[in-house]
Amino acid sequence: MAENKNGSLAAWMTAHAISAAELADAVNTAIASLTGRGGSTSERTVFRWLSGENRWPQERQRRALETVTGLPATALGFVPRGRSSSIPIPPPREDPADMKRRTLVTGGIAATVAAAPNASRVRRIGMSDIERLQRQFARVIASDHRHGGQRAIELRAAALADEALNLQNAGSATQRVRSRLYGAAAAFRSSAMWAAIDGRRYTDAITHMREAQALAELSGDQAIKFRIWSHAGTLYRHMGRPADAFAANDVARNLTITRQDPLFASLGLARQMAIHGLAQDTSGLRRAFDQAQAAMDRADADAYRPVWLTAFYDQAELHSLALSAHLAAGDHPAAEYHAHRCLAALRPHMVRSRAITTARLAHAQLAQGAPDVATTTAMQIPADAATRHPRVSRMLQEYSAALRAVSPNSPTVETWTDHTTTWRMTG
Structure with a gap:
């Protein structure tokens, strides 16, 4: 066989x-x-x-x-048997955006029908359904931290958003449960958005962003609104559009939740800092870092927060964003300092973040005239991250070009070339 x-x-x-x-x-x-x-x-x-x-x-x-x-x-790799199944299924070519719009519209109709006297035989949607979706969301977050940027993560998150929306039509529910369903759908759609950003699929990310924003408004969930607008700022930053990035991040920073919880305020300031770096505003960058650190220090460590926030935002992530900001602003010694601080504080499950930070550290060291040290650093990145994560792969391609420009025909270039060949063979 x-x-x-x-x-x-x-x-x-x-x-x-x-x-x-x-x-x-x-x-x-x-x-x-x-x-x-x-x-x-x-x-x-x-x-x-x-x-x-x-x-x-x-x-x-x-x-x-x-x-x-x-x-x-x-x-x-599947081979048709020459006959079709009789299982009924909706037409395959329907525009996903049309399906979402139809689902959003019919959700209200389903709620009305569920409230009618004859709805006693209709399934009751409750908090157990919400809890099941939250468990699936936690798995999506964990997969993102292991792999990041993968198309499969994006598609899975988008499909789970559809599942949460379909529950609106599956039975009766209280208004609280319906709001939580919209919140779950927005959370999944924002994870699809983040996976697309991380994979440099910016057109797809914008589509997910618009869906997520509409769902977040229906949910009324301040935390998920913050996540989506904060991600929008990051999206525009990666696209090289600092004015749009500032505008989107300001929406997140002006939400009520940033006044209620200093950790949300800290993340908003930290991402503002990264945009200052792109805009070459070093004084704004340093001021935002100090403010983000002060807000983090004020945050209650025992307060309840959504899993997407607690899974990644901590002292290591603050230093990671500072590294990105200083690297964009051309302050390479400061970038190297924050890279080392980040790597020392990273939690073990942050596999993708470790690879990204290591690649950025190599860039900072190379820019300071240390090609041997920088190459040794870059060679620490695992083969699977180097070859399968779009953002890491792009940074390493840029590193290769910079190394050859700084140290052409050197033994270091030969060592790096041999190593990257091994990566491609084993990755």
């Missing part, structure tokens, strides 16, 4: 750093989004696809796989 193994699907999973269990989960989420009913795909199902034991999955699974991967089933 070895010749029947599905190498195409295995290659896609490897390239996107997604396990069999994660793929099964993503497929089930997509099935729920497409049909309104959950799927039953298991880890064993995926193993049967990989081994070639099942060479043509049932139609709803194929359609879900195409949604998750963005590829037709045949491009994933």
